[in-house]
Amino acid sequence: MVLQKEPAGAVIWGFGVPGATVTVTLCQGQEAIMKKVTSVKAPSHTWMVVLDPMKPGGPFEVMAQQYSGTKNFTLRVHDVLFGDVWLCSGQSNMQMTVLQIFNATKELSSASGYQPVRILSVSQVQAQQELEDLNEVDLPWSKPTAGNLGHGNFTYMSAVCWLFGRYLYDTLKYPIGLISATWGGTPIEVWSSPRSLKACGILKKGSISRDFLSGPSEHSVLWNSMIHPLRNMTLKGVIWYQGESNKNYNRDLYNCTFPALIEDWRQTFHAGSQGQTDRFFPFGFVQLSSYLHTSVLDDGFPQIRWHQTADVGFVPNPQMPNTFMAVAMDLCDRDAPFGSVHPRDKQTVAYRLLLGARAVAYGEKNLTFQGPLPKKTELLARRGILSLIYSQQIQVQRKDSRIFEISCCSGHQCKWLPAAMNTFSTQNLTLSISSCHGTVAAVRYAWTTWPCEYKQCPIYHPTSTLPAPPFTAFITDQVARH
16 A cells, blocks of 8 residues: 655545544554544544655554444554555546556566555446445555556556556655556546536536447446545545547537546545645646547547647646646557557556656656647738747657648638648748638647557657647737637
């Protein structure tokens, strides 16, 4: 087990006989280094203590003793470490195991070298009401092994979660606790509380397309059973990989439901941990990758990618503070055994999440963790070009004649037309707009389900290898409004 280290205090809680006294002792070897006393509350039958903040390290033993009349009970948890605890949640791309990704054999063989990283996997359970405790776990707190990381397909431990935690340990050099709570084929509504859905005007279950939907679809049933029971835990942060199942369900509300879920989880974990989990704990997520689709006109994935940023194009932003994002649209996988919607390169996904966590969660300065976005456009109609000025340096890997599009308007009708990449420099790129014989009203980039082949999108940051994220922007007074 890993408990959250300083500056927060780790919360220990449990169940017992109302009125009974509970003493929680933290021991190292034969020495008791901390003792907390509380009582079991009625009618919830629960008790809770907050440990004093601890430096990272271990191992320790946690002992809980309950005294009620003549009945005494003692429970011990051995090999407890203090470090950072991260919750990992979402649908099947978060659920994929190490066995299903590239270089699985090598990844599994290295697991034994990461004993200070501990893993816990929550069982897939649905509930109609908010549960106070987990019904069951697939994997209790464990040291990583090839067996529990490669137990099967979509079972036990998340590969993205594991790799993210492993990379964190390589960076921080202290214990990391990872909790996986995932279910493939699920829309965001099942992971959302009724109050967060109500904030977005969603009051009851609607008609759900079966596209990418193979798991539970009833609103809040996984929030109730797989997230709410964890709320007392002191966390460092959350990472999230979900959105495919909202491609055809409440897609236009995702720019509300996703920020609302983040805000609600933050409120809930902060309150449940008696203020120990930070009120605005860092929340990282993966922007949707690519998949092969028969219709080139389907913009469900591009819309979700955009909505994942609350229609801003980047995070953190005022609607989504203290968040970070891994762009994954260039990590496509035509030959993926479980379909192209499940690309196997989860190492790059986890590494891009790590960069975001280092900058946002751990405050590392002068670290590039976002791909380049244009900060301004200049429409030079007489020269037939649209100039994009980027806020960062850009590396143009190749010129593409179709990945940029312009909205060409004539009369009251507008149509998206390809705009070929023309000249480029360190922070500037020009597009040809000669195909438009009307007014250029907007520009967008990578607005397709499959924008490019593997790591072959046209624009990256030159030193970080981070791809430019998709964007759409109106052209108003020669300034791009994302």
